[in-house]
Amino acid sequence: MTAPRPVIACLGAGRMGRGIAVAFAYAGHAVIMIDIKPRSADQFATLQAEALDEIRKTLASLARFGMLTDKDAETIIARVSVAPAQNIAAALASAGMVFEGVPEVVDLKREVLAAASKCVGREIIIASTTSTILVDDLSGSVEHPQRFLNVHWLNPAYLIPLVEISPGAATDPGVTAGVKALLEGIGKVPVVCAATPGFIVPRIQALAMNEAARMVEEGVASPEDIDKAIRYGFGFRYAVMGLLEFIDWGGGDVLYYASRYLEGALGSDRYRAPEVISNNMRDGRIGMRTGSGFLDYSGRDIDAYREQRLAELVELLRHFKLARPPVLDGE
Numbered sequence: 001m002t003a004p005r006p007v008i009a010c011l012g013a014g015r016m017g018r019g020i021a022v023a024f025a026y027a028g029h030a031v032i033m034i035d036i037k038p039r040s041a042d043q044f045a046t047l048q049a050e051a052l053d054e055i056r057k058t059l060a061s062l063a064r065f066g067m068l069t070d071k072d073a074e075t076i077i078a079r080v081s082v083a084p085a086q087n088i089a090a091a092l093a094s095a096g097m098v099f100e101g102v103p104e105v106v107d108l109k110r111e112v113l114a115a116a117s118k119c120v121g122r123e124i125i126i127a128s129t130t131s132t133i134l135v136d137d138l139s140g141s142v143e144h145p146q147r148f149l150n151v152h153w154l155n156p157a158y159l160i161p162l163v164e165i166s167p168g169a170a171t172d173p174g175v176t177a178g179v180k181a182l183l184e185g186i187g188k189v190p191v192v193c194a195a196t197p198g199f200i201v202p203r204i205q206a207l208a209m210n211e212a213a214r215m216v217e218e219g220v221a222s223p224e225d226i227d228k229a230i231r232y233g234f235g236f237r238y239a240v241m242g243l244l245e246f247i248d249w250g251g252g253d254v255l256y257y258a259s260r261y262l263e264g265a266l267g268s269d270r271y272r273a274p275e276v277i278s279n280n281m282r283d284g285r286i287g288m289r290t291g292s293g294f295l296d297y298s299g300r301d302i303d304a305y306r307e308q309r310l311a312e313l314v315e316l317l318r319h320f321k322l323a324r325p326p327v328l329d330g331e
Helices: 015-026 041-064 070-077 085-092 106-117 173-185 201-218 223-238 243-250 252-266 275-282 302-319
Strands: 007-011 031-034 080-083 095-100 125-128 148-153 162-167 189-192
Touching: 007 015, 007 106, 015 031, 015 041, 015 070, 015 148, 031 085, 041 070, 041 080, 080 085, 085 095, 085 106, 095 106, 106 125, 125 173, 148 173, 162 173, 173 189, 201 223, 223 243, 223 302, 243 252, 252 275
Parallel strands: 007 031, 007 095, 031 080, 095 125, 125 148, 162 189
Antiparallel strands: 148 162
């Protein structure tokens, strides 16, 4: 017999709460969004209507994209409810997991997390969705902090597969594993990262976005051409291979020498290769051609692996409608 799906509670009925609600309701979970701001009955009714209307519009869009039918949308939205702040204890009584998604204000988050942790059993996992405040800066507000961690979703939460899980010093490893399994169960792709500023995606993203803006500032290319380069070159490859996998594909030595050139030519140490690149070269971990780099390729059929990655790139060409038949003699 299949175990019942846990009820998901979202602290906050804003954009993040609504996105998470769609993701879980789509996957069969009941979801309760809890308003954290005291309001009059009329004010709450307005918020409730706005939240459910946005979710309804999101599901309608997914229906137009062929992911569900209009009838399915009604079934899914029936799984979502909104509760007023004064009913937090009753709303959390049935929660199997709690996601905090209130504005990025430390004191507000601490207040909301403290209140919520008093309303649920010590076994109920609580997660903050913050992308800027580290788990250990919030865990002191949570009763039984071993069940607390950061779970960072990327917007739109109901579409982007990746979710970053960041446990803290007090987090029970079993809690991390449980959250990972829950997310995989709704079709997400969770990754675990240390409690460090920027997590994984925001940290890399900030560098890339600032560099793109800097190139506009320097007159390197137009904004349109820079974005075209990202979509059809940079992003195209990294939709199939991760950054570290791509270093291994070409060879860490290529990155090392390219970094030295850029550092000198552009006069900035922001292009300097980190020490791990030099260490890998010294130890013979160049990448696929030596059997290891950042990843281990020993025992892997490299020709078959390359073939698979190339096939995935061809599928992307088809997606962008850029796959063309060959020009043959006589045609």
